[in-house]
Amino acid sequence: MIPVAFDYVRPTSVDEAVAALVAGGEDAKVLAGGQSLMPVLRLRMAAPSVVVDCSRIDEIRGIREEGDAIVIGAGTTHHAVMSSALVQQHLSLLAKATASVADPQIRHRGTLGGALAHADPAGDQPAAAAALDASFTIAGPGGRRTVGASDFFVDYFTTAVGPDEVLVDVRLPKRTGWGAHYEKFNRTAQAWAIVGVAATVRMDGGRIAEARIGLTNVAPTPVRARSVEAALVGAGDAAAIAAAAQSAADGTSPTSDQHADAEYRQHLARVLTARAVQKAAGL
Amino acid sequence: MRISVSVDGTVYEDDVEPRTLLVHWLRQGIGKVGTVVGCDTSNCGACTVLLDGRSVKSCSVLAVQADGSTVTTIQGLSTGEEWHPVQTAFKECHGLQCGYCTPGMVMSTVDLLSENPSPSEAEIREGLEGNLCRCTGYHNIVKSVAYAAELMGGGSR
Amino acid sequence: MTEVLDTGTALGRPIRRKEDAKLLHGRTNWTDNIQLPGTLHMAILRSPVAHGRITKLDVSGALSRPNVVAAYGAKELGDLNGSIPCVWPVTDDIFMPGFPALAVDKVRHVGDCVAVVLATDAKHAVDALEAIEVEYDTLPAVVDMEAAIAAGSPLVHDDGSNTCYVYNLGGGYEEAAAQADVVVKRRFINQRLIPAFMEPRAVVAAPMGMSDEITLWSATQIPHVLRVLLALVTGIPENNLRVVAPDVGGGFGGKLQCYREEILVTQLARKLGRPVKWTETRSEDMVATHHGRDQIQDIEIAAKSDGTFLGLKVTLLANMGAYLQIITPGVPLLGMFMYPGIYKMDKYSFTCTGVFTNTTPTDAYRGAGRPEATYAIERIVDELAAELGMDPMELRRKNWIAHEEFPYTTVAGLTYDTGNYEAATARALELFGYDELRAEQAQRRASGDPVQLGIGISTFTEMCGLAPSRTLGALKYVAGGWEHCTVRLLPTGKVEVVTGTSPHGQGHETAWSQIASSILGVPVEDIEVIHSDTGRAPYGMDTYGSRSLAVGGQAIKLASERLVEKARIIAAHQLECSADDLEFVEGTFRVKGDAEKAQPLGAVAFAAFTAHNLPDGVEPTLQAEATVDPEDFSYPHGTHLAAMEVDTETGKVRLRTYVAVDDVGVQVNPMIVEGQVHGGLAQGIAQALYEGAFYDEDGNPQNASLADYLIPSAADLPSFVTDRTVTPSTTHPLGTKGVGEAGAIASTPAIINGIVDALRPLGITDINMPAAPMTVWRAIQAAKAGGAA
Known part of the structure; x- marks a missing residue:
C-alpha cells in the first residue's frame, strides 16, 4: 500500500515532459490520470525512478472540432470525454465506451490518453478507438509524429509510444449520426471486461450502410472485426446481423484465465457482436 | 516536496515525499482520520473524497498531485451539529451498519447528486459501483440516496 | 416473578x-486511527510459496535500513513466538499441530508469516522488508482435499497426518435406504470464501507507563475471549492485559480470532517497551485473514415414492487449511446438526473428515457450518423433487415440521422450540407471485426463449444464539456460551x-x-x-x-x-x-x-x-x-424465493426478484433486523454468483485481491423484498431469536436452485458455485452435447 520512493516532476508543457523522460531514462514513468499507475505503485509492482506528472500540461487537455474530426487531448479525463457534447454528437461510441470505464471516481481522474497508452487488452476505449479509426499524435525528443490505430496498439500493455515519448492527442473522424453501442460483458460491474464489443453503424433506409466494430480482450491488442463489418453492409434485421456476426471471432487470439477460456471468449465475441450491432442499429 | 492543500476549509502547508498517497497524508499528515483505507486495488472506494469538487479515490492520487487543490472529506461535509442532507438520509434509512464504507459512500453520493439530482434506482446503483459495502447489501444505501435526493429537492425517479 | x-x-x-x-x-475510532507517541510500526514478510523449507533467513540487512529499530525471524523471536491457540479439539484423537506466529523451518501457505520489521514509521518498515534475505526450498503443495488424504500425499505437517480428525454422528441411514423407493445422491462443492469485512485488521499494543498493564487495541469481534487467549499464549498475567475493540468495521466471523499478528504485536510491545502497531493491507488480508466454507459435501437422501423422507447421509471433507485457528475444527460441526433442516426423518448418518492443506486456515464466516448444511439439504430436496416429479415446495410441505408439532426434536438431536414454516411460506409465496412466475417459466420454455426463468426455493432454519455452555462442553469446546x-x-x-x-x-x-x-x-x-x-x-x-x-x-x-x-x-x-x-x-x-x-x-x-x-x-x-447461560440455541427460520433469469447464449445469470420472509421471533428494532437480513442476503447471494477463493495446483491463491475476488457492488444486486412472521422463541425470555446469519444461510441455495430450475429441461442437475457465466455456459454446452449423443 506504500509505493517505493521515487522522484517527481510536474512539467507544464509537452516539451518539458519529454525532456524529463529523457533525463529520467528507462525507469521514468508518465503519470497521466494515474488510475492505472497508482494501483501498480501501491502494490510495488513498479518501481519508477522518476514519475513525470503530465496532469498539469494544459496543451494536452480539452476537446476540439477540427473539420471532419474531433481532437481530444490525451490528458482529458474520462468524465470530460463522456460528458462532452461534441463527443456525444459526433462520437457516440466513444462516449458510451468511456462511460463504461471503471467507476465515477476513476473516471474523474483517469484520462483517455492514459488509458489508450496503457493499452490494457481489457480496457474499454482501445476497441472504440480502433473502431473509430483514431490516429494518435506522439511527441518525443525528435518531434511529433502521427500513428494510426492499427500501428498504435502493438502488444499487451504496449503501444507505439516510446519510453521517452508522450501521447499528445487523439484524432477521431466524426461519425455524426451513426448509431453506437458498447457491449461490455463482465462478472461484476467493477470487473474488467471479459469481452467487449464496440460497434457503430451508419444506417440508410433501415439497413446498415457502414459498420465499424472493435473487440475488447480477445487478443493482445484491440481487434477490428473487418469481416463482420463487410458482411453487415445491407443487413436490415436481427437474423442478418447474427449471420454477419458469426465471423466475429476470426483473427482473435484470446487468452484463458479463471473467468473465461479462449473458446468461451470467442463464443462471446460472436454473440455479443450481434447484440452490440443490433443495439447500435436499433434493429 | 512542499504542498499547499485546502482541506475542509483549512489550508495546510506541508512537506511530503512524492510517494505519499493523498489518503495517507490526510490521515497521518493532518489527522483527517475520517477518510479510511479499505483496499489496495482501487476497488472499495472507502477513501473517496472530493478533489476540486469531484469524487476521487484518495488512494489513487498522490498528495503532491493535490498541491493547490481543494479537498472535502466526510469531516468537512457539515459543521458541528449540522448535518448534510446525505448524512441525514443515511441515518434515516439505516444506510450504514459498521460504517467503514460510509465516508466513501456519502462522498460518492454527494458527487452523484450534484451531477444527477433526480437519479433512478438503476442510476443510483451504477453511480455507486465504485464503492463496496459488506454490511447492508446496498438495499438501504440505495434508499438513502433516493431520500437524500428528495431532501435536496431533486427527488428520485 | x-x-x-x-x-x-x-x-x-x-x-x-x-x-x-x-x-x-x-x-469514528478505528484502530488504525490510534497514533501513540513512540509507536513502532510492524511490517510482515510473508511467504510467497505455499509449501517450502526455509533454507535461509537473515533479517540483519533490515536492521541497517533507516528508521528500523528491530527485525525478527522465528529464531530471533525465540520463546516469544508462541503457538496460536485452537479452542475446539473436536475429538480425543484430533491432530493439533503447532502454529507458531512466525514460521519455524517451514512455510505452509502463501501468506504464512516469516519475519517482521519494526520501524518508527510504516513506510520504512515496509521498505526494509526488501533487505531481509530469505530462501525457500519449495516442496510439493497439498491443495486438493481428496489428494491430501490419499496415501503418499506430501504432508503439511511433518509430524502428523493430513487428516486432522474424523467425526461421526448418528447412524442407521443404510436401513432407511434399504426401505426407500428413491435415493438421490449428490456431491456439492461449497467453495472457499473470504470474509472481506471492509475495515482491514489493525492492532496496536502499548505498555502503559504507570503500571505493568499492556493495552491491546484490536479490530476484533472478541476482546474478552482474546484477552484470555493472549494471557495463555504470552504468559502476560491476565489481570495486566486490557483488550479494547474500538469501533470495528465489520467482522462476519473473520474477526472472531486470535491472530498471529495480535500475538506478535503484543509480545513485541512488551519486549521493546514501546507501542507497536500493525495494519494489514487488503492484499495481506486476502491471504492471512482466515477464510470460510471450503467443504466437499457428499449427501444422499432416501425417500418413499410419495416423497416422505426416510433418511439422510452426509459425508464431508472439510478443509482446515494449513493450521488450526480458534475454532477451525468445530465449524463443520456447527453445520452437522443442521443437515436435516426443517424436515422430519428417522435416520441420519454424518461423517466429517477435517483435512490439512497448504492453504490459508479456515474458520468461522457468517453462518459457520450452517450455510454449508442448508445449502446441501435445500439443494438435494430440489433434486429429489425433480426425481419424483413433484413441485419442490410441495415436497417441502410434505416433510417439514408442522407448526403444531413444536417443540420438536430432530433426528440430529436438537429440539426446535417453535416455528411456523407454513406461515412464513404462505407470506413468501404471496409476495413472490409464485404461480405467475411458474406460468412465465412455462411460457419461456415453450417458446424456447434464450433467457430462461427459474424459481429457487430455500425453506431454512438454523441454530444460533451460541450457546448453552453444557452443550458446548459436550462438543469439547473449551469455553462457555x-x-x-x-x-x-x-x-x-x-x-x-x-x-x-x-x-x-x-x-x-x-x-x-x-x-x-x-x-x-x-x-x-x-x-x-x-x-x-x-x-x-x-x-x-x-x-x-x-x-x-x-x-x-x-x-x-x-x-x-x-x-x-x-x-x-x-x-x-x-x-x-x-x-x-x-x-x-x-x-x-x-x-x-x-x-x-x-x-x-x-x-x-x-x-x-x-x-x-x-x-x-x-x-x-x-x-x-x-x-x-441460554437454555437452548435459538432457531430462526424462513422461506426465501428467488426468480433467476439465465441467458442461455452467454451463461450470464440475473437475479430478478428475491423475497425473504424470516421469522426471528420478537424484534427489538425491526429496522436493524431488516438491515441484518439485507446484508446476509448479499453475502449469501455473492457466494452463489460471484465469490470464490481458489488455488492453483501449486497453492498459489487466484483471488488474492479485491480485483480478483468479486464482491458485488450496488450495481450487481437488486433491491430485496423482505418481511417477517413472528413466532416468539419460548426458550429465550424476550422471545427473540438470532438474525445476523440468517440471510447468508438461506440465500445461497435459493439462488442455485433457481438457476438449476431454469436449466433443468436441458438435463442440468447442478451448477458449481460461483455460478459464473462460463461455468453456466459450459454446463449448458455439456448438457446439449449429452442430449444429442
Whole structure:
C-alpha cells in the first residue's frame, strides 16, 4: 500500500515532459490520470525512478472540432470525454465506451490518453478507438509524429509510444449520426471486461450502410472485426446481423484465465457482436 | 516536496515525499482520520473524497498531485451539529451498519447528486459501483440516496 | 416473578441508530486511527510459496535500513513466538499441530508469516522488508482435499497426518435406504470464501507507563475471549492485559480470532517497551485473514415414492487449511446438526473428515457450518423433487415440521422450540407471485426463449444464539456460551448498560438501550451502552453466531429487572409503604391506588448514591448484574424465493426478484433486523454468483485481491423484498431469536436452485458455485452435447 520512493516532476508543457523522460531514462514513468499507475505503485509492482506528472500540461487537455474530426487531448479525463457534447454528437461510441470505464471516481481522474497508452487488452476505449479509426499524435525528443490505430496498439500493455515519448492527442473522424453501442460483458460491474464489443453503424433506409466494430480482450491488442463489418453492409434485421456476426471471432487470439477460456471468449465475441450491432442499429 | 492543500476549509502547508498517497497524508499528515483505507486495488472506494469538487479515490492520487487543490472529506461535509442532507438520509434509512464504507459512500453520493439530482434506482446503483459495502447489501444505501435526493429537492425517479 | 412491566415505549420500534452520528461525520475510532507517541510500526514478510523449507533467513540487512529499530525471524523471536491457540479439539484423537506466529523451518501457505520489521514509521518498515534475505526450498503443495488424504500425499505437517480428525454422528441411514423407493445422491462443492469485512485488521499494543498493564487495541469481534487467549499464549498475567475493540468495521466471523499478528504485536510491545502497531493491507488480508466454507459435501437422501423422507447421509471433507485457528475444527460441526433442516426423518448418518492443506486456515464466516448444511439439504430436496416429479415446495410441505408439532426434536438431536414454516411460506409465496412466475417459466420454455426463468426455493432454519455452555462442553469446546450485563443507574439518572457483547456494525448501542429502556422506563437517549473494553466491561463472551441479542439480550433484561427490584425496596422505604404496594410504570414507582405518591427511578438512584436514608441491609449505589447461560440455541427460520433469469447464449445469470420472509421471533428494532437480513442476503447471494477463493495446483491463491475476488457492488444486486412472521422463541425470555446469519444461510441455495430450475429441461442437475457465466455456459454446452449423443 506504500509505493517505493521515487522522484517527481510536474512539467507544464509537452516539451518539458519529454525532456524529463529523457533525463529520467528507462525507469521514468508518465503519470497521466494515474488510475492505472497508482494501483501498480501501491502494490510495488513498479518501481519508477522518476514519475513525470503530465496532469498539469494544459496543451494536452480539452476537446476540439477540427473539420471532419474531433481532437481530444490525451490528458482529458474520462468524465470530460463522456460528458462532452461534441463527443456525444459526433462520437457516440466513444462516449458510451468511456462511460463504461471503471467507476465515477476513476473516471474523474483517469484520462483517455492514459488509458489508450496503457493499452490494457481489457480496457474499454482501445476497441472504440480502433473502431473509430483514431490516429494518435506522439511527441518525443525528435518531434511529433502521427500513428494510426492499427500501428498504435502493438502488444499487451504496449503501444507505439516510446519510453521517452508522450501521447499528445487523439484524432477521431466524426461519425455524426451513426448509431453506437458498447457491449461490455463482465462478472461484476467493477470487473474488467471479459469481452467487449464496440460497434457503430451508419444506417440508410433501415439497413446498415457502414459498420465499424472493435473487440475488447480477445487478443493482445484491440481487434477490428473487418469481416463482420463487410458482411453487415445491407443487413436490415436481427437474423442478418447474427449471420454477419458469426465471423466475429476470426483473427482473435484470446487468452484463458479463471473467468473465461479462449473458446468461451470467442463464443462471446460472436454473440455479443450481434447484440452490440443490433443495439447500435436499433434493429 | 512542499504542498499547499485546502482541506475542509483549512489550508495546510506541508512537506511530503512524492510517494505519499493523498489518503495517507490526510490521515497521518493532518489527522483527517475520517477518510479510511479499505483496499489496495482501487476497488472499495472507502477513501473517496472530493478533489476540486469531484469524487476521487484518495488512494489513487498522490498528495503532491493535490498541491493547490481543494479537498472535502466526510469531516468537512457539515459543521458541528449540522448535518448534510446525505448524512441525514443515511441515518434515516439505516444506510450504514459498521460504517467503514460510509465516508466513501456519502462522498460518492454527494458527487452523484450534484451531477444527477433526480437519479433512478438503476442510476443510483451504477453511480455507486465504485464503492463496496459488506454490511447492508446496498438495499438501504440505495434508499438513502433516493431520500437524500428528495431532501435536496431533486427527488428520485 | 417480578411485576416489571414493559412500558412499550422503546421495544419493537425502528428507532434510528445512536451509532450513526459519529460514523456519518468521520468521528469514528478505528484502530488504525490510534497514533501513540513512540509507536513502532510492524511490517510482515510473508511467504510467497505455499509449501517450502526455509533454507535461509537473515533479517540483519533490515536492521541497517533507516528508521528500523528491530527485525525478527522465528529464531530471533525465540520463546516469544508462541503457538496460536485452537479452542475446539473436536475429538480425543484430533491432530493439533503447532502454529507458531512466525514460521519455524517451514512455510505452509502463501501468506504464512516469516519475519517482521519494526520501524518508527510504516513506510520504512515496509521498505526494509526488501533487505531481509530469505530462501525457500519449495516442496510439493497439498491443495486438493481428496489428494491430501490419499496415501503418499506430501504432508503439511511433518509430524502428523493430513487428516486432522474424523467425526461421526448418528447412524442407521443404510436401513432407511434399504426401505426407500428413491435415493438421490449428490456431491456439492461449497467453495472457499473470504470474509472481506471492509475495515482491514489493525492492532496496536502499548505498555502503559504507570503500571505493568499492556493495552491491546484490536479490530476484533472478541476482546474478552482474546484477552484470555493472549494471557495463555504470552504468559502476560491476565489481570495486566486490557483488550479494547474500538469501533470495528465489520467482522462476519473473520474477526472472531486470535491472530498471529495480535500475538506478535503484543509480545513485541512488551519486549521493546514501546507501542507497536500493525495494519494489514487488503492484499495481506486476502491471504492471512482466515477464510470460510471450503467443504466437499457428499449427501444422499432416501425417500418413499410419495416423497416422505426416510433418511439422510452426509459425508464431508472439510478443509482446515494449513493450521488450526480458534475454532477451525468445530465449524463443520456447527453445520452437522443442521443437515436435516426443517424436515422430519428417522435416520441420519454424518461423517466429517477435517483435512490439512497448504492453504490459508479456515474458520468461522457468517453462518459457520450452517450455510454449508442448508445449502446441501435445500439443494438435494430440489433434486429429489425433480426425481419424483413433484413441485419442490410441495415436497417441502410434505416433510417439514408442522407448526403444531413444536417443540420438536430432530433426528440430529436438537429440539426446535417453535416455528411456523407454513406461515412464513404462505407470506413468501404471496409476495413472490409464485404461480405467475411458474406460468412465465412455462411460457419461456415453450417458446424456447434464450433467457430462461427459474424459481429457487430455500425453506431454512438454523441454530444460533451460541450457546448453552453444557452443550458446548459436550462438543469439547473449551469455553462457555453465557453472556453478562451490568446495569447502573447513575446519580444523575443516566444509565450505563455494560454488556459483554462486542458489536461491529450490528447496532447494539441502540438495541440494547431499547431493551433497557423498555424495562427501566428511562429514555433511550439517556442510556449509554458500554462494551468491547475489558477495562470497562470486564465480563463477556463477545459477538458471533447470532448470539448477542439471543444471549446478551437476556442478560440485559434480567439485570434491568434486578435493578428495578432493588430500586423498589428503596422507593418503598422513601414512600413509606410496602414494596408490594408499588407498581413501576414508565420509570416511576407509584403507590397503587394513590396517584400522588410516586417516586421516579432517577430520584431513587440519587438516594442510593447519597445513601443518607437507605433501608436497613440495602447497600449504596443502584446497580445490578446478570450472567445468563441460554437454555437452548435459538432457531430462526424462513422461506426465501428467488426468480433467476439465465441467458442461455452467454451463461450470464440475473437475479430478478428475491423475497425473504424470516421469522426471528420478537424484534427489538425491526429496522436493524431488516438491515441484518439485507446484508446476509448479499453475502449469501455473492457466494452463489460471484465469490470464490481458489488455488492453483501449486497453492498459489487466484483471488488474492479485491480485483480478483468479486464482491458485488450496488450495481450487481437488486433491491430485496423482505418481511417477517413472528413466532416468539419460548426458550429465550424476550422471545427473540438470532438474525445476523440468517440471510447468508438461506440465500445461497435459493439462488442455485433457481438457476438449476431454469436449466433443468436441458438435463442440468447442478451448477458449481460461483455460478459464473462460463461455468453456466459450459454446463449448458455439456448438457446439449449429452442430449444429442
